[in-house]
Amino acid sequence: MCMAIPGKVIELKDDSVIVDYSGLKREAGVLILKPKLNDYVLVSQKEIVQILKREEAEKIIELYASANE
């Protein structure tokens, strides 16, 4: 699964994190990147593939919201 929308890391586990997508929670692996709590991330292949700066993440989330009004 690929999530083009950034999610926020809300829980850290040993080999994964829980990512929150505006209420929808999904687990993602940390095979190549280990985000910190509250980091915004992009997930693909059920793995964190990119950690975003907050401003960039918020911009994308806003773009998604306006595209889906």
Add this chain to the structure above:
Amino acid sequence: MIKFTDSETEQLFLRYAVPCGCVLVQRGNITQNFLDELEDKVTKKEKIEKDLQEIWPFATGNLLVLAKKQGKEKIDKEILHTYFWDMHAAVVLDRNADFGDLNVKRCLVLPAKIIATNSTELTVKTLFGERKVKSEFLDEFKVNDLITIHYDNAIEKISEKNYSKLKHILMTYDNIPL
């Protein structure tokens, strides 16, 4: 830092990645000038001195995940093809479903057959009809060659087997906007 098995593989990644740089320009991640310089360097097979993970974090992230899952330290052609041939369509369609901001048919990596050529451009036949693409990334080409295309560029020559494979992958999607 992302590492490729050799310079040829790195160049192949760039040939696939540079054409959709227009999307990065649109999003404000890079400038058009920078993209033009990248395209020029790739055409001349020159090394890009910038960190490729900074320019294409999502694509390189996916390649690194694939490599790690296969126990590989470096990105090889098999990994590139897995991403750009097997996975890229789903990435594009998911993105477009969420944001509606992609020209899907241009963004997909498509198998194509060359039906006409001139000095700078190829006319190709794809699943979605005929298109003109730039030939600058190819060393040589002729009518009836099978290739992959991405945005406005021809990317590489492929075998009959891989042409059929790519066509089959794309035909499994029922949500490609016509």
